[in-house]
Amino acid sequence: MIACKQVAKALANHRYYELPWWRRIPMFIHIRLCVMCGKYHRQVVDMQKGVHDYLQHEEAGEVEAHLHLSEAAKKRIEQALEQKQ
Ligand SMILES: [Zn+2]
Known part of the structure; x- marks a missing residue:
């Protein structure tokens, strides 16, 4: 089993x-x-x-038009994820 530290590092x-x-x-x-x-x-x-998963669905055109994220919204999600780590 790998160590907690390795998991944390990989996810960061x-x-x-x-x-x-x-x-x-x-x-x-x-x-x-x-x-x-x-x-x-x-x-x-x-x-x-x-x-x-969401981005894949969006690319495949499976997401309703009104649910599409703007580029700015995507960036905000990415930034939020980075801060979490
Ligand atoms: Zn652990």
Whole structure:
């Protein structure tokens, strides 16, 4: 099992969904099993995944027109995510 520190460092330096699977899987398992950092990192990962899923749907044109985020709004979300970390 990887260490809490490694999870924190990876999440601080990378977007969860941009990591290769061989780094995501041990992190995912750690976050699910670790009481210490699980609660906090689970929120970060879920939020990043949520934004990622949303952006994918938007690119695919599956989001209603009135729900589209402006570029400024996307930037604000990205900045908020970076501050969280
Ligand atoms: Zn941990």
